[in-house]
Amino acid sequence: MELVVTHVQKNYANVAAIKNLSFNVSQGEIFALLGPNGAGKSSLVRMLTGFTQPDSGTITLTMDGNKYSSIPSHTLGYLPENRGLYPEKSLMKNLIYFAQLNGVDKKSAIEEAEYWLERFDILERKDDQLKTLSKGNQQKVQLITAVIHKPKWVILDEPFSGLDPVNQEKVVIFLSELRAKGMTVILSAHQMAMVEKLADRMLLMNLGETVLYGSLQEIQQKIDSSTHLTAQFSEELDSSKVSEILADTKHSLTNNKTLELSLTPLQSINELLQRLTSIGDLEAMHSKKMDLHQLYLNAIANHGAINND
């Protein structure tokens, strides 16, 4: 089972929402769609669900020996960007209705609903009207709606929005469980720390185009060829002296005793080390990789700069 998106293009009026986008999603993985607001994530999601069709290019889902041009509704669990349920109805009535629409019999729907409500600590509210719940708890019910029928594909647009850190962690565990059960999850999110923990692979978009694509490791290797170092000194440093000695090296003084440095592949660590010892009494030095948050910010900034040029 694989979803292959090839050279997809989508325009709204005269605005190109998606430009020549290609990627694939394999069975059982968590695939993250990243990008700033207006990057085209929701437009892409709506094409994957079949709500809209691409103007050019193809979306092909191969499943159980059949080919589809979008994810068929009976195999799809969906948390839309524009979401809402019936606020006047109880949690159970909402969940049972959507489960039944997706082919679950009533008895099983009740069992599944109670299981997930228990997992999200809102079982005692099951007969309350949805509108009486907090925004975060309503979000939990919406998440349950997306998976109550055990779909093969789950698309979650901003699953962490409106949740506090504790509940965000619960959603991380929830999504890991879905993957463990063999479901394929496509999610879009702005919480990089969560995505970093969860996603097997990711697609970073900006202005409808691919900016980065692959696993976190692959992206780090591809983009972040620089070496990042942290140098710790035993004494306070003279900032003007630091600037003079490290004029050709990207650096920042995070406090008076710590220096953050980025080396290009052409720069020698030994040579840098000599210069650092001339700045002050070097106590320790260690290297680190950029996290997803930094990668995201750098990539979007660079892509924006390229497009502006």
Add this chain to the structure above:
Amino acid sequence: MIKKNSKKQQVWLVTSWEFMHFFKWKQEIISKLIIVAIGLIIMLWQYIKDDQLTVYKVAVPATMSQLQNSDSFDFIASNAPLKQLKKQLAQEDNWDAVLSETPSTNSVKQITLYSKDKQSWLGELKQTLNQQYTVQYASSLGLAEEQLNVLNQSSIFENKYLDESIKSDNSPAKATAIAMIVILAIGIFTSFGQLFVSVTGEKQQRVTEQLYACISAQTWIDGKILGQMLHSIKAMITIVITGMLGYAFVTVIIKGGIIDFSMIDWSLLPWLIPFALTGVYLCTAFMAAIAAAIDDPNHSAKTSIMLLPLVPMILAFITMDGPSGWALTFLSFFPLTSFVAMPVKMSLIDVPLWHSLLSLSLLVILCFWVRTAAARLFKMGMSMYGKEPSFKDMMRWVAKEK
């Protein structure tokens, strides 16, 4: 446990959800109990009335002793002065009413009627007196009963039409058709209003995208239309039962008569019912199409279309005086008006069977087209998030789905 739902199952789920969304158990039980209570009162009234049958005692002066007793009134002549009779009326239970006659220069009797207070039977008493005095006066003039009847009704008119398809003026069919139009209007506006609230409400609550991920636009629209159709049928049945009970209440309790539904032309019902149901479906599907294209009901110019279903009804009323004319004939075939016009025409004149069948078939075809158009417009709304389509956009989508 989990299987791919058939379209029919999904439509039924949406239908029942839609119906129950507007079905309030408490209100329904209370209103139905009231109807049942009225029915029981009517049924029991005859017995209660027989048990409580009252004959009122009316004191009359000796000059009025020729008055004859009736089922309701005993006229008792008394030589006591009026002042004493009035005192007895006020302080004792001897009399229910006292009459006095004032001398008059002409033949018209001047009678004063005294009673303790306003009573419902006083009207009947006046009517009885009037009848008796009319007969007495006719007799004094030497008029026979037959002559008196001629005076009361000097001519009888009957219309005869050369167009033999026109039914007799005495036919109850026209009353049936008018009643049907009124009932139809209630049914249509019930579903029309509710569907508007339902569709725009779901769009405002942003449930539609969640639903669209589970079911097709057509399934959603079909379920909504059928759910509201059930409400229309419920409203129409309720109004028929209420109307019948109201009629029975007036006839039995107020007028003291017996229930007679002979004014209903039962032979028309097999035609009126399918036309009514198809008409309700058409109007509901039409509303679904409009509401599906409305993004924000508070700022949409399309809400002005809400009163549109009144147009066919008004046209049918205007043209019903010329049942064989081109206007009603055209309206009875034109599918946007035929659901009202054809039943009206059928009630007034004999219509060939193929006319009715053709009219109904065209109506069914239009219903199918409008329901399909409604689903297309809903899809259009989904792809134009936040932007309301113009009528031009709507026509383009209806003509050819993108």
